[in-house]
Amino acid sequence: MSRRHxxxxxxxxxxxxxxxxxxxxxxNFASTxxxxxxxxDNAFLGILAVGMTFVIISGGIDLSVGSVIxxxxxxxxxxxxxxxxxxxxAFVLVLAICAAFGATMGALIHHLEMPPFIxxxxxxxxxxxxAFLMSTESIPIDAELYSQIASFSVRLxxxxxxRIIAMIMLATFLVGGLLLHFTRFGTNVYALxxxxxxxxxxxxxxxxxxxAVYMLSSLLAGLSGIVFSFYTGAGYSLAAVGVELDTIxxxxxxxxxxxxxxxxxxxxFVGLLIMGLIQTYITFDGTLSSWWAKIATGMLLxxxxxxxxxxSGLSGRLPGRLVARxxx
Amino acid sequence: MxxxxxxxxxxxxxxxxxxxxxxxxALDGVDLTLRAGEIHALLGENGAGKSTLIKAATGxxxxxxxTIRLDGREIDPKSGAEAVATGIATVYQEVNLLPNLSVAExxxxxxxxxxxxxxxxxxxxxxxxxxxxxxxxDIDVAAPLADYxxxxxxxxxxxRSVDLSARVLILDEPTASLDVHEVEILFRVMRExxxxxxxxxxxxxxxxxxxxxxxxxxxxRNGRLVGERPVAGLPKLELVRMMLGRELAEVETRRPERDAxxxxxxxxxxxxxxxxxxxxxxxxxLVLRRGTVVGLAGLLGSGRTETARLVFGAEAADCGTATxxxxxxxxxxPRDAVRHGFGFCPEERKTEGIVxxxxxxxxxxxxxxxxxxxxxxxxxxxxxxxxxxxxxxxDIRPADPDRPIxxxxxxxxxxxxxxxxxxxIRAC
Ligand SMILES: Nc1ncnc2c1ncn2[C@@H]1O[C@H](COP(=O)(O)OP(=O)(O)O)[C@@H](O)[C@H]1O
Ligand SMILES: [Mg+2]
Numbered sequence: 001m002s003r004r005h006x007x008x009x010x011x012x013x014x015x016x017x018x019x020x021x022x023x024x025x026x027x028n029f030a031s032t033x034x035x036x037x038x039x040x041d042n043a044f045l046g047i048l049a050v051g052m053t054f055v056i057i058s059g060g061i062d063l064s065v066g067s068v069i070x071x072x073x074x075x076x077x078x079x080x081x082x083x084x085x086x087x088x089x090a091f092v093l094v095l096a097i098c099a100a101f102g103a104t105m106g107a108l109i110h111h112l113e114m115p116p117f118i119x120x121x122x123x124x125x126x127x128x129x130x131a132f133l134m135s136t137e138s139i140p141i142d143a144e145l146y147s148q149i150a151s152f153s154v155r156l157x158x159x160x161x162x163r164i165i166a167m168i169m170l171a172t173f174l175v176g177g178l179l180l181h182f183t184r185f186g187t188n189v190y191a192l193x194x195x196x197x198x199x200x201x202x203x204x205x206x207x208x209x210x211x212a213v214y215m216l217s218s219l220l221a222g223l224s225g226i227v228f229s230f231y232t233g234a235g236y237s238l239a240a241v242g243v244e245l246d247t248i249x250x251x252x253x254x255x256x257x258x259x260x261x262x263x264x265x266x267x268x269f270v271g272l273l274i275m276g277l278i279q280t281y282i283t284f285d286g287t288l289s290s291w292w293a294k295i296a297t298g299m300l301l302x303x304x305x306x307x308x309x310x311x312s313g314l315s316g317r318l319p320g321r322l323v324a325r326x327x328x
Numbered sequence: 329m330x331x332x333x334x335x336x337x338x339x340x341x342x343x344x345x346x347x348x349x350x351x352x353x354a355l356d357g358v359d360l361t362l363r364a365g366e367i368h369a370l371l372g373e374n375g376a377g378k379s380t381l382i383k384a385a386t387g388x389x390x391x392x393x394x395t396i397r398l399d400g401r402e403i404d405p406k407s408g409a410e411a412v413a414t415g416i417a418t419v420y421q422e423v424n425l426l427p428n429l430s431v432a433e434x435x436x437x438x439x440x441x442x443x444x445x446x447x448x449x450x451x452x453x454x455x456x457x458x459x460x461x462x463x464x465x466d467i468d469v470a471a472p473l474a475d476y477x478x479x480x481x482x483x484x485x486x487x488r489s490v491d492l493s494a495r496v497l498i499l500d501e502p503t504a505s506l507d508v509h510e511v512e513i514l515f516r517v518m519r520e521x522x523x524x525x526x527x528x529x530x531x532x533x534x535x536x537x538x539x540x541x542x543x544x545x546x547x548x549r550n551g552r553l554v555g556e557r558p559v560a561g562l563p564k565l566e567l568v569r570m571m572l573g574r575e576l577a578e579v580e581t582r583r584p585e586r587d588a589x590x591x592x593x594x595x596x597x598x599x600x601x602x603x604x605x606x607x608x609x610x611x612x613x614l615v616l617r618r619g620t621v622v623g624l625a626g627l628l629g630s631g632r633t634e635t636a637r638l639v640f641g642a643e644a645a646d647c648g649t650a651t652x653x654x655x656x657x658x659x660x661x662p663r664d665a666v667r668h669g670f671g672f673c674p675e676e677r678k679t680e681g682i683v684x685x686x687x688x689x690x691x692x693x694x695x696x697x698x699x700x701x702x703x704x705x706x707x708x709x710x711x712x713x714x715x716x717x718x719x720x721x722x723d724i725r726p727a728d729p730d731r732p733i734x735x736x737x738x739x740x741x742x743x744x745x746x747x748x749x750x751x752x753i754r755a756c
Contacts, residue, residue: 004472182446187433194426201388201424202488203409204438261428 007255007308008267014300015274022277026284032160038276039166044069044228044240046169046272048247049254050176051220053268056251057180058213059193059260060109060116064123065221065247068098069240071131072225077139077235087145095222101127102218106211120214124244131237138236141229149230165227172220177265189213193260249297250275253304274300337400339364339527340416340496345394347384349735352726354380357394358553360546362496362527367518369538369559370531371571372548375725375737378531381548382498386411386418398496417489421501423481425488427474432456434473435488463487463517479510483517490521497521498529503537507625515541535564549573594618595654598668600639603648609634611648640672641665663698684734688724689715691733 023030039046048065055062072094079090101123108119153161180186188209191199199206229235254271256263278296282288340362347355355377362368370378384391387405396403398414405411408418425434432453433440440447441455456469463483473481482502489497499518503511518528518541530542538545539559547554547570554570596615604611609631616622624632637643639650641659650659652668659665662672682691693711700706706714715729724736 178446182449184438184440184442184447187429187437187440187447190429190433191426191437194428195424198424198426199437201408201418201420202426202434202437203412203492205409261426 004262006311007304008264008270010307011253011255011267011270011274011304015270015277018274018277018281022281022284025281029284032156032158034160034280036156036160036162036166038273038280039169040163040231041279042272042276043163043165043169044224044231045243045246045250045275046269047172047220047224047227048243049250049268049272050172050265051217052244052247052251053176053254053256053263053265054180054189054213055116055217056248056256056258057193057260057263058189058210059196060210060213061120061248062105062123062214062217062221063117063120063244064101064105064127065217065224066240066243067124067127067131068101068218068221069225069228069243070237071127071134072098072222073229073232073235073239074131074134074139074237075235076226076229077141078134080141080143081139087143091226094226095219098222098225099215099219102215102221103211105218106214107207109214110207110210116214128237134237135235136237138234140234142233146230146233150233165230168223168227172223173265173269180265185209185212190261193257193262246275246297249301253297253300255304255308257308258305337397338362339366339399340529341395341397341400342381342385343395343397345381345384345396346392347380347389348392354551355384355391356551358548358551359556360385360529361556362529364495364527365522365525366543367522367528367530367541369542369545370529370548371538371545371567372554373571375550376548376571377551378548379500379737380551382418382500382529382531386416386498388418412489412492412494415493415495416498417492417494417496418498418500419482419485419489419502421504423478423485425473425481425485428472430470431460431467431473431476431484432469434484435459435469435491439492459487459491460484463520464513477510479506479513482506482514486517486521490526494526496527496529498531500531501533502530503532503534511537535567538567539564547571596651598650598652598670601649601651603638603645603650605634605638605643605646608643609638614639636672639665640670642672666698682733685732687730688719688733688736689729692718 019030028034048069052062052065075094075097076087076090079085079093080087085093105116105119105123108114109116149164153163154167155161180189188199188204191202191204192206192209192213196206225240228239232239250271251263251268252258252271253274254263254267254269256267275293275297278293278300279290282290282293338361340360342358342360345355345358345360346353358377358381360368360370360381370381372378380389383389384394385396387407387410396405398416403414405414405416411418426437429437432449432455435456436452441451442448453469457466460467460469460483463486465480465483465487467476467480473484476484486497486499502514506514515537518530521528530537532538542559544556544558545562545567546556547567549571554573557567557570594617596617598616600612600614602611603614612635614622614635624635634643638645639659641661641664644660649656651657657664657668659668659670665672683694686694689711692715693706696714697706712729718724719727719729
């Protein structure tokens, strides 16, 4: 039991220690304002990370999510600005497109038995290319809904503001947690990551689960794109380049095994917070180049993977001893 | 044993089952009849087609011809899931459950009790405990399956199948990796199921197990049906003759004479003193002499596999000494071990012993090549020679060096691991 929860416990401890360190370093750090900004700035990443957690636990990977964000933002900018579509209709439409895109990738992975890495890499190029085809400009979105959403927030004691996009992210984590940990679908995702052949032999149909996992990931990438467009107030085909790797990093730092079969939504949340914390530290420091965030993330990632490797080396084996040797 | 009425249709009736892989006939018109409340042994040498029969009958692989009747009604399962739904459940030698899920989740995967779409874990655990209690197991069902021994995992697999309203239970070599005590636990479960009227097909290589628990046998040889007999009154010699297709006497004489080992005080080939690794296996002594076979006995989890892996350097020892031919050597990796003439035939053949996608020849040559280094490739002619020698020596069937090794039957591919440490093999 405790062994299974150790990675999450370590991640949480690292975050708390890091937060304490930052709070001692800078006054004003331990405030709702800092925490809320951290949530707001990482909202789109968090939504992606929820989907990526499902994908990685199922034993796969989804490299297309960053491109899907780019596609979504440019699609929204054009649909709302040029084609005169009401924002809500545009949201529904773009989510449907994303879901269909993910389902197609899942179907290819399942039916053609192609590696997820290759299929989603192709998906990454495809989505980015489609975004460029629509427009290469950065197009501002000015709809009433956007300014309403930007101005709305819940004020917290201490001056922090819980913004809509942070709420969407928290809700995504909540729903994702329910889905992964408390439904049959969630258990099937773990089963798939544990052993695909055993899952099949146990009579669980792996096709629908695989398709649903990639559909969910792309759907959440679409949602993340919507949130990203709230955040930047524009659509741009180059938006969120390389973000898929940040997402994978957050998930792995959160204790999910890259080989599949183990991980938690809560862990991913803490992984996200750690990455946000590093970013915030650099902002507070003011003298460090923001590229240090990448370096710190890289080192953390390495440390966590080494730690997981060590854990799986130590665990699961009962210590044995030679009891007796029978003379022949 | 209660004999069912003779006029009632048999529980499971397989007729004329035929299956070819490419040019090779793995099954040729095989019949098998299973009655309710019967334990029926399916016997045959390695590669005889037992596993293929099971897979073809349960829809895991498509059959070429043949009919399958359950309770007199013809069925045609297209997948393992469909077979389970019609009442035929199979448990394989390699436990096909999910080590990363809890015991309870394994028992109820795909049919967990839910309310409003959410799994009711407490109820599921309660059911799991009750189900396992019926099999004489009292374990923490919330713990991951990987925490338990193979025997318990097997019983969980059986419990799951039986609970899925199985009427026919097929056990493909479940006892191969169990020790005596665990086999006894399994037998108790089998007898209990038999008394509930479930028909069991039991594949095993241990003849004493056949006599201990089975009612009838069906013997296959090279994909053909040899015959069906009741166990009671069947002489062991006759059974062996059916399986091998030749008299036991012939087989006996082919066995080399055993040397008198007890008196052998010559220098051991290899010895291990206070050899061990912390948190893995406590220090042990092991002495290997020329021409002897040393058995490692113990319960599952007692450290047999770990000992073997340590001896072969698959896990580095952190204390003790290894002596080969009188000189102390360091065995820190399988490479070291192979250099000193050790061969290793791992427990997890599928994952550790072979490269499934490579052919028989490539697998056999791989370790030799590794020892030469990649700058000095083994000439193809020499590769072919070596492969041909091992195929003959180890009786690998089919004798096709270019067949991907993953397509061979379990025991056959295991034999292909042996040459890895040839010249000469000292320990295995
Ligand atoms: N998927 C496959 N492709 C090709 N040949 C196979 C396949 N599965 C089994 N065979 C061959 O069929 C024969 C019977 O194998 P199997 O049924 O596994 O034997 P066993 O009686 O030991 O269980 C063997 O010669 C094996 O090489
Ligand atoms: Mg077999």
